[in-house]
Ligand SMILES: [Zn+2]
Ligand SMILES: [Zn+2]
């Protein structure tokens with residue numbers, strides 16, 4: 001709660017951008033009178049696959065930039081004009097370096113909003129626009145961010161660039177119910193923007209005996225995979241995104257992209273959390289390490305908790321932990337919808353729309369609380385508007401809460 005003291009003075013508010021491992025911290029002071037700061041969300045395929053989140057959100061960095069560009073933040077060429085600056089240790093994407101007029105032109109610096117401390121200033125950020133919503137096919141996360149601002153102002157949604165592409169009408173939505181899973185084996189590609197991470201998820205619960213218990217994250221009716229909304233501080237730092245969406249997978253269902261599922265000779269993807277940790281940590285790189293793990297890197301954010309990200313483009317990919325050996329959490333942003341690339345991949349994912357987000361206690365009292373609350377409300381409206389049932393896990397969770 002950085003700004004309590006600033007608020008008392010009523011003059012300036014301090015913004016702090018910090019990575020998950022705390023190796024990198026940058027601050028900026030802004031006059032309280034200049035708030036809120038305009039932010040825009042980019043839903044393009046590249047932003048999703050370079051963060052692991054459903055979109056990026058950034059604001060112009062209002063502070064000094066010398067320290068940022070002198071730091072050892074790793075750089076990734078996002079486009080010919082834009083670089084992502086991220087922490088090579090923990091994978092947090094921190095800044096965009098934009099040179100729109102060529103390498104010698106002026107530099108604009110954007111900060112990933114998920115890295116900003118949860119300052120106790122309710123109107124810190126105002127979301128004005130959603131860009132490249134067309135890339136999502138199904139509207140992606142813009143569906144629950146149409147009215148994200150405390151003052152009720154809507155955010156505009158653009159097919160591609162702001163002002164240079166058609167604006168989507170306010171009532172535009174993909175109202176269709178999620179399509180049913182494709183017939184036959186389902187393939188869900190898992191890849192990061194630089195393609196250094198290239199796996200495939202083949203969720204298959206049909207081979208289980210009829211009465212076998214399903215993993216907790218599988219919808220007993222549809223066999224789709226639970227997909228959560230998560231407001232946890234460590235996740236937002238790892239992704240550089242304020243709200244993170246995870247789905248879940250058994251490790252036996254994850255494969256190297258070019259490996260056939262049935263060939264017994266091919267060495268399989270690591271089958272337990274311990275094997276995955278060992279395989280990715282194998283040093284020196286290139287020797288004991290399976291080259292098919294590509295650029296997958298590991299940061300242990302707390303004892304027994306493994307966060308996997310791309311060491312080249314920064315995308316968050318998996319979360320593994322010692323207490324759940326047979327599975328990992330999978331970042332939804334690095335998935336490709338199997339039926340035409342829809343960002344929400346509802347053919348295979350059972351989204352937990354509405355209700356309280358996981359770890360929402362982390363945002364209480366800070367500027368993010370309003371955003372989280374708006375998303376919870378609008379995701380619920382989105383669910384009801386489409387006639388979708390309450391998600392199976394939410395039913396269990398709310399029944400448990402009622403029991404106390
Ligand atoms: Zn770091
Ligand atoms: Zn983008």
Ligand SMILES: [Zn+2]
Pocket residue numbers: 192193194195196197295310311312313314315
């Ligand atoms: Zn990558």
